Amino acid sequence: MVETDILIIGAGPVGLFTVFEAGLLKMRCHLVDSLGQAGGQLNEIYPKKPIYDIPGYPSILAGNLTENLLKQIEPFKPGFTLGERAEKLEKTEDNKFKLTTSKGTTICAPVVAIAGGLGCFEPRKPPIANIDQYEDCGIDYIIKDPEIYRGKKVVVAGGGDSALDWSIILADIADEVALVHRRTSFRGALDSVEKVMHLANQGKIKLITNAQVTGLAGEEHLTSVIIEEDGKENYHYHTDHFIPLFGLAPKLGPIGEWGLEIEDNAIVVNTFDYSTNIPGIYAIGDINTYPGKLKLILCGFHEGTLMVQSAFKHIYPDQKLSFKYTTVAGVNGFE
Amino acid sequence: MDNNIIKVIVTDRDGVDHVLEAPTDMAMNMMEVCKSYELPVEGICGGMALCASCHMYVLSDHDLPELSEDEENMLDQAFFVKANSRLGCQIKITEDIDGLKVQLAPVGGE
Numbered sequence: 001m002v003e004t005d006i007l008i009i010g011a012g013p014v015g016l017f018t019v020f021e022a023g024l025l026k027m028r029c030h031l032v033d034s035l036g037q038a039g040g041q042l043n044e045i046y047p048k049k050p051i052y053d054i055p056g057y058p059s060i061l062a063g064n065l066t067e068n069l070l071k072q073i074e075p076f077k078p079g080f081t082l083g084e085r086a087e088k089l090e091k092t093e094d095n096k097f098k099l100t101t102s103k104g105t106t107i108c109a110p111v112v113a114i115a116g117g118l119g120c121f122e123p124r125k126p127p128i129a130n131i132d133q134y135e136d137c138g139i140d141y142i143i144k145d146p147e148i149y150r151g152k153k154v155v156v157a158g159g160g161d162s163a164l165d166w167s168i169i170l171a172d173i174a175d176e177v178a179l180v181h182r183r184t185s186f187r188g189a190l191d192s193v194e195k196v197m198h199l200a201n202q203g204k205i206k207l208i209t210n211a212q213v214t215g216l217a218g219e220e221h222l223t224s225v226i227i228e229e230d231g232k233e234n235y236h237y238h239t240d241h242f243i244p245l246f247g248l249a250p251k252l253g254p255i256g257e258w259g260l261e262i263e264d265n266a267i268v269v270n271t272f273d274y275s276t277n278i279p280g281i282y283a284i285g286d287i288n289t290y291p292g293k294l295k296l297i298l299c300g301f302h303e304g305t306l307m308v309q310s311a312f313k314h315i316y317p318d319q320k321l322s323f324k325y326t327t328v329a330g331v332n333g334f335e
Numbered sequence: 336m337d338n339n340i341i342k343v344i345v346t347d348r349d350g351v352d353h354v355l356e357a358p359t360d361m362a363m364n365m366m367e368v369c370k371s372y373e374l375p376v377e378g379i380c381g382g383m384a385l386c387a388s389c390h391m392y393v394l395s396d397h398d399l400p401e402l403s404e405d406e407e408n409m410l411d412q413a414f415f416v417k418a419n420s421r422l423g424c425q426i427k428i429t430e431d432i433d434g435l436k437v438q439l440a441p442v443g444g445e
Contacts, residue, residue, distance in 0.1 A: 118379060246414075
């Protein structure tokens with residue numbers, strides 16, 4: 001089990017900078033993120049886009065801001081658990097919190113700071129009425145092991161890189177692969193598009209364009225999808241598996257079940273110290289809400305800075321906290 | 336049209352029409368206008384054509400700028416996409432769209 005002072009859920013810009021502010025007060029941090037890399041939205045959604053409202057930077061690319069933040073917090077040696085979703089949060093007997101991740105890692109800390117941004121990124125599920133019924137019996141949103149499709153009929157839907165790449169891989173493994181897409185052009189990498197077209201010409205991938213899957217059928221296991229294609233009557237298409245690949249969308253996820261006060265998918269906090277309704281749990285950055293809230297990185301930095309002052313008093317109720325400027329005191333990292 | 340204000344009509348998901356006034360001189364887009372009137376438009380990504388949570392249908396025959404490649408790509412990840420689908424964040428508030436009529440696309444599958 002990992003033990004730390006502040007457990008930060010979310011390794012986006014706000015979570016990262018909080019490590020710095022906590023470090024100045026001699027508190028150690030451990031970050032957990034469902035994504036496989038630090039940076040949150042900055043790296044996942046727009047790494048190459050410029051941000052113009054970071055004080056002191058007339059313009060900085062999102063990916064570079066993450067790099068700089070990681071460098072800035074290096075002296076405070078944060079721990080990272082990446083690629084694991086924060087799943088369960090329990091109170092321990094000694095008044096701490098124990099977090100268990102989706103992969104079973106446990107982290108214990110007296111203070112939890114939720115810097116979860118928009119939530120965790122999960123595959124977008126098509127809004128097909130009975131889709132839940134076929135999960136694990138014909139529908140997969142993520143391909144874990146392509147071998148399970150050997151000799152089977154597979155329908156892939158989507159128009160991006162993952163839909164193209166998996167169609168190419170499955171063309172060699174599955175008995176039959178159909179790729180359903182809402183228009184005729186694909187947005188993926190040019191050579192993937194060319195490969196798919198080539199395989200389609202060879203009859204190894206059946207391309208069904210200007211079409212979408214709108215229904216599912218089958219007794220227990222999926223046996224066919226219903227396809228709505230321009231200029232045709234809706235029809236059944238026989239298949240053993242349906243793999244919708246429509247990218248990732250953020251969801252609040254398990255955080256919503258921890259007993260925190262939630263309003264419009266955000267955690268309600270007290271702006272005095274960004275504390276939630278549960279003492280010891282704070283929420284900072286895009287995931288919190290309060291009157292006048294603005295979802296800006298710079299506001300998140302401010303929130304994290306005030307929050308660690310309160311976290312210090314929560315952890316060390318009997319100690320006096322003296323405030324020092326970095327210019328005077330310097331940055332004294334951990335050994 | 337007075338003082339750079341245009342009117343747009345937004346049909347919400349309950350079929351109710353809302354007449355919204357929008358300024359043409361504040362670099363706004365349809366997603367932002369809907370949000371400022373507290374209509375249920377998420378606009379998660381803040382207008383970068385990166386999330387498709389401001390998906391709407393254009394009902395009037397206004398001549399809108401063509402869809403950009405980014406917008407088409409995002410619509411690939413949306414659901415209930417039709418020929419008149421647009422992302423609200425990519426429709427800029429200009430004099431040309433005075434009287435524009437749009438309908439919010441259903442949510443779901445997110």
